[in-house]
Amino acid sequence: DFELIKVSNATEVGLKAAQMGPDLILLDFLMPEINGFEVCKALRENELTRSIPIMAVTCLNKEKDIEKIFECGADEYLAKPFKVDALLDKVRDLVGRSHAAE
Numbered sequence: 001d002f003e004l005i006k007v008s009n010a011t012e013v014g015l016k017a018a019q020m021g022p023d024l025i026l027l028d029f030l031m032p033e034i035n036g037f038e039v040c041k042a043l044r045e046n047e048l049t050r051s052i053p054i055m056a057v058t059c060l061n062k063e064k065d066i067e068k069i070f071e072c073g074a075d076e077y078l079a080k081p082f083k084v085d086a087l088l089d090k091v092r093d094l095v096g097r098s099h100a101a102e
Contacts, residue, residue: 010035010038013027013043014049017048018046021052024098025055027056028057029065029069030059030060037069053076055076056078057078057080
């Protein structure tokens with residue numbers, strides 16, 4: 001039921017998100033060059049992307065890291081490894097909330 005658009009680096013996340021206005025961004029927080037914290041903050045600061053829900057999908061699982069993920073603007077968190085059903089449940093919930101707010 002979903003169309004997936006994959007990008008290969010952090011810079012592309014912001015560009016594609018601004019161009020395409022996706023219903024949701026699944027964001028890994030451990031990336032080379034620019035980390036997910038910086039990307040998430042930049043997405044929240046950009047008028048074109050600030051309202052797009054962001055789900056952190058990451059192996060970061062310490063309480064302080066999770067707090068930091070939400071502080072930088074993520075709407076949801078999913079720890080790796082995860083079950084596909086858990087991912088789909090969270091995706092449906094976030095997309096549903098986003099559409100309800102419109």
